[in-house]
Amino acid sequence: MASRWVKSPFPKGTYYFSGNEAAAEGAIAAGCRFYAGYPITPSSELMERMAVRLNEIGGVFIQMEDEIASISAVIGASWAGARAMTATSGPGFSLMQESIGYAAFTETPCVIIDVQRAGPCTGQATKVGSGDIMQAKWGSHGDYQVIALSPWSSQEMYDLTLRAFNLSEQYRVPAMVMADEAIGHLRETIRVAAKVEVWDRKKKKGGAPFDIEGEDGVPPMPSFGEGERLSVTGSTHDAYGFRKTDDPKAHARLVERINKKILNHKRSIIETEDYLLEDAEMAVVAYGFTARTSLYAVKRMRKDGTKVGMLRLKTLWPFPDEAVAEIGKKVKKIIVPEMNLGQVAGEVKKYVPCDVISLSQTNGEVIQPDTIMEMLRKI
Numbered sequence: 001m002a003s004r005w006v007k008s009p010f011p012k013g014t015y016y017f018s019g020n021e022a023a024a025e026g027a028i029a030a031g032c033r034f035y036a037g038y039p040i041t042p043s044s045e046l047m048e049r050m051a052v053r054l055n056e057i058g059g060v061f062i063q064m065e066d067e068i069a070s071i072s073a074v075i076g077a078s079w080a081g082a083r084a085m086t087a088t089s090g091p092g093f094s095l096m097q098e099s100i101g102y103a104a105f106t107e108t109p110c111v112i113i114d115v116q117r118a119g120p121c122t123g124q125a126t127k128v129g130s131g132d133i134m135q136a137k138w139g140s141h142g143d144y145q146v147i148a149l150s151p152w153s154s155q156e157m158y159d160l161t162l163r164a165f166n167l168s169e170q171y172r173v174p175a176m177v178m179a180d181e182a183i184g185h186l187r188e189t190i191r192v193a194a195k196v197e198v199w200d201r202k203k204k205k206g207g208a209p210f211d212i213e214g215e216d217g218v219p220p221m222p223s224f225g226e227g228e229r230l231s232v233t234g235s236t237h238d239a240y241g242f243r244k245t246d247d248p249k250a251h252a253r254l255v256e257r258i259n260k261k262i263l264n265h266k267r268s269i270i271e272t273e274d275y276l277l278e279d280a281e282m283a284v285v286a287y288g289f290t291a292r293t294s295l296y297a298v299k300r301m302r303k304d305g306t307k308v309g310m311l312r313l314k315t316l317w318p319f320p321d322e323a324v325a326e327i328g329k330k331v332k333k334i335i336v337p338e339m340n341l342g343q344v345a346g347e348v349k350k351y352v353p354c355d356v357i358s359l360s361q362t363n364g365e366v367i368q369p370d371t372i373m374e375m376l377r378k379i
Helices: 019-029 044-057 067-079 090-105 133-138 154-171 181-185 248-263 288-303 321-330 343-351 369-378
Strands: 003-007 013-018 032-037 060-063 083-088 110-118 124-128 147-149 174-180 187-192 195-199 272-275 282-286 308-313 315-317 333-338 355-360
Touching (some): 013 019, 019 083, 019 187, 032 044, 032 067, 067 090, 083 090, 090 110, 090 133, 133 147, 147 154, 174 181, 174 288, 181 288, 282 288, 288 308, 288 369, 308 321
Parallel strands (some): 110 174, 147 174, 282 308
Antiparallel strands (some): 003 195, 110 124
16 A cells, blocks of 8 residues: 555646635545535535536536435445545534444545534534534444544645545545534635645455554455455454454454554644744644634734744544643643534643633634633633
8 A cells, every 4th residue: 555646637726716615626636536425504515516526527426315325325435446425514424423433343445524513403504613523533332433634724625635535545444524614615725736645545465354464454455346255344343354243352353453553643644733832821722713713813912922822733533632732731721712612622631731721602603813812811
């Protein structure tokens, strides 16, 4: 398994895209040739663009009857050899959770883009929120790992969608792009390179598709139709996919491996960005669209003489525990602004000795810089 550089299917240049449009182009650049989905605000523009673009390049687009069918079709397409994806928002994401657990346990590469909106339930269908962060990791039962990335711009909707496909193929795991309505509908300039890096699945004739092959813990993945003896089941299985539901050793070994293959490579997967943290006494930990307003607030407070910096989480799962812990050793207080009731703030508290203050907002609006600055001034 290795990466290779390929010509971008979209001409090199500068474009004016919404986040949803940029994500579609990032998927196609990564080699996505299958999309199954169901329209849901605020991700529908992504689906609409994929319908047009896949038709142009000889891919397959299917509008399914619901989100359960959508993720199931994506999993099937992946085992048929395609790079496959879907996009949704909170209610649809909820419907996908059982199959996401199936994809994790069967080690099926696939990408899910969740353009989050204000919930729970139907909530405010056209309003912004970030309430699906915990669901991305813990939405299905049992112990498993996923990869979840958090874009803050249209450019990163392109870049991180492409990266989600590469990580998904490299580690045989569901990968998610946890966008939000503000990013999905944000329209700004993005740059498309002439060539992009893509990862290919590991192949080995006769190799065990569900057993350790090499140090990375990622087995080779044959496709149906390649002549391999292939059985895919969501029940406990052995190295060749045959059910072992009464074997405690087989189950423990399988669960341990699907977790370790991600956790042992956290440093290669996790990305964060530091801003003005060298001498900071306070820090803001932020992600997604909220990181944009947070950075503006931090820079304004710096001009007023406040020693504050920011850590931006580009990866949400696996959680950037080491980066957060390092910041926690340097500062007295950490503020976590987010459009939910403190989902990431709770994670931050696990890894730092300093005070962690959650700045929550769940009114369907983005958190304004003034709100963040007011909190910083108070503390």
